Amino acid sequence: MTTALSPWRLCVAPMMEWTDRHCRYFHRLLAPDARLYTEMVVAQAAIHGDRARLLGFDAAEHPLALQLGGSDPALLAQAARIGVESGYDEINLNCGCPSDRVQSGRFGACLMLEPALVAEGVAAMRAVVPAHIPVTVKCRLGVDEHEDEAFFRRFIDTVAAAGCSVFIVHARKAWLNGLSPRENREIPPLDYGRVLRLKADRPELTVVLNGGLRDSADIQAALETLDGVMIGRAAYHEPYLLSAWQQSLFARPRAAPSRAQILDRMRPYIAAHLAAGGEVRHIARHLLGLYQGAPGARAFRRTLSEARPGTGIVVLDQALACVERQAA
Numbered sequence: 001m002t003t004a005l006s007p008w009r010l011c012v013a014p015m016m017e018w019t020d021r022h023c024r025y026f027h028r029l030l031a032p033d034a035r036l037y038t039e040m041v042v043a044q045a046a047i048h049g050d051r052a053r054l055l056g057f058d059a060a061e062h063p064l065a066l067q068l069g070g071s072d073p074a075l076l077a078q079a080a081r082i083g084v085e086s087g088y089d090e091i092n093l094n095c096g097c098p099s100d101r102v103q104s105g106r107f108g109a110c111l112m113l114e115p116a117l118v119a120e121g122v123a124a125m126r127a128v129v130p131a132h133i134p135v136t137v138k139c140r141l142g143v144d145e146h147e148d149e150a151f152f153r154r155f156i157d158t159v160a161a162a163g164c165s166v167f168i169v170h171a172r173k174a175w176l177n178g179l180s181p182r183e184n185r186e187i188p189p190l191d192y193g194r195v196l197r198l199k200a201d202r203p204e205l206t207v208v209l210n211g212g213l214r215d216s217a218d219i220q221a222a223l224e225t226l227d228g229v230m231i232g233r234a235a236y237h238e239p240y241l242l243s244a245w246q247q248s249l250f251a252r253p254r255a256a257p258s259r260a261q262i263l264d265r266m267r268p269y270i271a272a273h274l275a276a277g278g279e280v281r282h283i284a285r286h287l288l289g290l291y292q293g294a295p296g297a298r299a300f301r302r303t304l305s306e307a308r309p310g311t312g313i314v315v316l317d318q319a320l321a322c323v324e325r326q327a328a
């Protein structure tokens with residue numbers, strides 16, 4: 001008997017300004033079985049903003065999670081309902097992002113200080129989201145001086161009791177003051193052990209590890225114990241790694257498409273975007289790292305990054321020609 005793989009086995013992290021719909025379409029071509037996440041969408045914006053722009057996606061992006069930011073349970077429930085109506089496969093609450101803008105709105109990592117409020121938010125969302133759609137939480141190990149294991153466990157247990165059984169843990173704490181968001185992704189040390197212990201003690205929870213992962217052996221090792229891994233920067237900067245992870249983490253007999261084949265598969269999507277009045281550079285910026293680690297990577301990146309308003313799809317041919325010249 002084969003056991004089904006967890007739907008969270010390979011996730012691409014929510015990243016503001018990066019994992020927009022174009023990026024996700026590209027990532028989907030590279031990793032057909034990965035779970036993709038939107039950028040964080042503030043609950044108020046989901047309710048009052050331009051829904052087509054904020055929530056629209058291509059059917060190819062499934063399975064796709066909507067990440068919400070917010071703390072008001074009623075607003076979260078309203079936004080979650082909108083997310084479900086828009087066709088998302090999961091509603092995820094951001095309890096891990098430490099930026100100032102986010103703290104002033106009382107959401108993100110500062111919510112780890114208020115587990116009861118997060119639990120209320122989760123319960124409110126759970127009440128309106130159909131049972132087959134998971135409501136999940138992405139968090140850190142702690143915030144500021146609250147970094148002991150008991151603090152982390154209290155947060156998890158309180159939120160789990162409200163109906164969340166999937167936790168994606170960025171395995172470091174966040175400093176709410178004094179560090180930039182970027183520093184908060186690098187300076188607090190990673191502690192995978194604490195995430196492994198959570199799974200050992202709460203086997204009924206789905207636990208997904210995030211933070212600093214890129215090496216296939218590390219990923220395989222994490223998956224021996226945990227339900228999944230979530231990868232952010234490595235997937236964005238070197239997207240062809242997604243193809244390697246797709247091959248090593250899922251049983252797929254098909255050969256991985258080459259970088260050039262992936263680029264080719266982006267063409268109809270880019271053409272449709274242009275026909276709708278969009279620009280090549282909106283999409284090309286996510287493709288810059290496709291040849292990272294291969295001959296011609298730098299010329300490919302330079303050519304694509306020179307796309308300006310009005311640049312046609314021909315820039316793809318020019319970038320590819322650079323790679324082929326280097327490889328010859």
Ligand SMILES: Cc1cc2nc3c(=O)[nH]c(=O)nc-3n(C[C@H](O)[C@H](O)[C@H](O)COP(=O)(O)O)c2cc1C
Nearest residue numbers: 013014015016039040094170211212213231232233
């Ligand atoms: C540019 C950027 C934007 C991010 N935006 C979000 C976000 O909107 N929501 C969130 O939960 N985390 C956000 N993160 C954090 C990532 O989801 C992830 O937790 C973090 O980068 C650690 O994973 P990694 O080491 O694999 O990159 C962002 C990270 C980056 C680099």
